[in-house]
Amino acid sequence: MKTVTVSLLAALALSGGTAVAAPKPKAKPVAAAPALASEPVEVQAAALRDAALKSDVAYDFVAQMTTRFGARPAGGEAERKASEWSVEELKKMGFQNVHLQTFPLYGWERGAESIEITAPFPQKLVGTALGGSTAGVADAEAVLFETYQEFLDSKADVTGKIVVILQPMARASNGSGYGRMSGSVRSGGPGVAQKRGAVGFVLRSLGTETDRFAHTGATTWSDGKGIPAMAISTPDAEALRRILKMQGKGEAGPLRLRMASGAKFLGLGQSQNVVADVVGTEKPNEVIVMGGHIDSWDLGTGAIDDASGLGITMAAAKTIIDSGLKPKRTIRVVFWGSEEVSQPEGFGDAGGGKFRDAYRDNLSNFIAAGESDFGAGKVYAISLMPTEDKTFLTKLGNVLYPLAVYIDAKAVPTGGVDSGPLHESGVPAFDLEQDGYDYFDVHHTANDVIERVDPAQMKQNVAAWTATVWMMANTNVTFTRPEIKK
Numbered sequence: 198m199k200t201v202t203v204s205l206l207a208a209l210a211l212s213g214g215t216a217v218a219a220p221k222p223k224a225k226p227v228a229a230a231p232a233l234a235s236e237p238v239e240v241q242a243a244a245l246r247d248a249a250l251k252s253d254v255a256y257d258f259v260a261q262m263t264t265r266f267g268a269r270p271a272g273g274e275a276e277r278k279a280s281e282w283s284v285e286e287l288k289k290m291g292f293q294n295v296h297l298q299t300f301p302l303y304g305w306e307r308g309a310e311s312i313e314i315t316a317p318f319p320q321k322l323v324g325t326a327l328g329g330s331t332a333g334v335a336d337a338e339a340v341l342f343e344t345y346q347e348f349l350d351s352k353a354d355v356t357g358k359i360v361v362i363l364q365p366m367a368r369a370s371n372g373s374g375y376g377r378m379s380g381s382v383r384s385g386g387p388g389v390a391q392k393r394g395a396v397g398f399v400l401r402s403l404g405t406e407t408d409r410f411a412h413t414g415a416t417t418w419s420d421g422k423g424i425p426a427m428a429i430s431t432p433d434a435e436a437l438r439r440i441l442k443m444q445g446k447g448e449a450g451p452l453r454l455r456m457a458s459g460a461k462f463l464g465l466g467q468s469q470n471v472v473a474d475v476v477g478t479e480k481p482n483e484v485i486v487m488g489g490h491i492d493s494w495d496l497g498t499g500a501i502d503d504a505s506g507l508g509i510t511m512a513a514a515k516t517i518i519d520s521g522l523k524p525k526r527t528i529r530v531v532f533w534g535s536e537e538v539s540q541p542e543g544f545g546d547a548g549g550g551k552f553r554d555a556y557r558d559n560l561s562n563f564i565a566a567g568e569s570d571f572g573a574g575k576v577y578a579i580s581l582m583p584t585e586d587k588t589f590l591t592k593l594g595n596v597l598y599p600l601a602v603y604i605d606a607k608a609v610p611t612g613g614v615d616s617g618p619l620h621e622s623g624v625p626a627f628d629l630e631q632d633g634y635d636y637f638d639v640h641h642t643a644n645d646v647i648e649r650v651d652p653a654q655m656k657q658n659v660a661a662w663t664a665t666v667w668m669m670a671n672t673n674v675t676f677t678r679p680e681i682k683k
């Protein structure tokens with residue numbers, strides 16, 4: 198109750214209300230921001246939280262990004278133009294030290310592609326090539342496996358055949374069903390199939406819906422020496438499973454597929470991170486990092502993956518800039534380049550790794566790093582590395598509880614693809630855990646468009662980031678630093 202009362206007063210002050218709104222009228226009547234500036238950090242955080250709940254900045258940013266640039270494949274022209282445009286926008290918004298960090302990247306591009314059943318029941322399927330896979334035509338008998346493990350365990354001769362994996366992905370609010378499969382069947386499946394003599398590889402899309410969309414995603418970089426590898430939509434995988442059953446009963450003959458992929462390897466090009474600061478007034482060397490990735494798969498417009506992550510973290514910082522309050526520590530917003538890629542073995546990291554490398558000498562001053570790369574749904578918990586500062590946790594909890602967000606003391610934050618390299622180098626991660634129950638209905642499909650973003654949920658998300666980052670930037674909190682691995 199206390200939190201609500203205080204936050205209402207502070208929000209009034211923040212929105213330009215009169216000095217009457219200031220809870221402690223000890224000073225003479227002043228403008229809104231200075232009144233708030235003298236309040237305790239948790240009162241400020243609550244006011245910022247409530248301002249973020251009213252802000253359309255994140256949603257508008259996603260609309261702009263997806264409308265102006267559409268899909269933004271890693272290392273491509275749209276990604277570069279979107280990055281250059283972002284630099285100008287962030288400067289206009291009042292960010293400081295706004296700049297690009299460029300780095301080399303091997304490019305891959307989808308070409309014309311198709312997949313169809315040629316026997317026993319000829320028909321077209323909805324499928325799409327995996328990123329980093331090789332072009333070619335495979336016209337052959339298909340061998341179906343219910344699960345990836347079944348394929349790995351099987352002694353079946355797949356020489357000259359197309360391997361098809363029908364395993365469905367588990368739906369889980371925290372997205373855990375995805376990690377278990379993207380790192381195994383999608384990354385490794387095509388290479389294993391090729392080693393066993395297969396001429397093509399097909400997997401059921403790593404998606405949780407039954408809409409007829411194929412979900413792309415990166416497989417291990419094949420350098421044009423692999424076999425065609427595709428994901429088919431979940432309804433098409435179900436159709437193949439029915440055929441498998443019919444074969445078992447002697448009601449259908451051998452299944453034949455024809456897959457054609459015109460994927461191209463573009464050689465060595467360039468990608469870039471966008472970096473923007475709100476410079477700290479007292480301890481500018483101490484840095485809180487947050488961001489998302491600016492590249493996207495080519496099928497949709499990358500609204501949920503991951504223009505939303507850019508919008509959410511940028512809007513959190515902009516809410517702070519617009520309040521007139523100044524953080525004591527530096528808040529650094531990053532639009533990481535080229536998250537959605539595999540690269541040749543031994544080539545090195547893409548955006549997240551290059552960002553870490555650029556700040557090697559100051560990483561011991563990085564207080565915490567978080568990324569938003571799980572759509573625009575509601576935040577329900579926050580996980581942090583351990584801290585001695587129990588007051589910080591109490592205050593942060595009080596600011597977040599009205600948003601229906603709790604502090605998840607059991608979870609160990611590790612960051613994602615982009616902030617993970619920082620974590621590996623000793624920077625504490627923090628994760629704002631989102632409800633991703635339907636995230637993989639859309640992820641990496643042509644259906645990843647702004648219509649899948651819920652503006653109200655997105656505002657709650659921005660509010661949670663805003664309050665959390667303000668609390669980190671304006672206290673002396675430090676977190677247990679993870680072991681340095683790289």
Ligand SMILES: [Zn+2]
Pocket residue numbers: 490502503536570
């Ligand atoms: Zn992403």
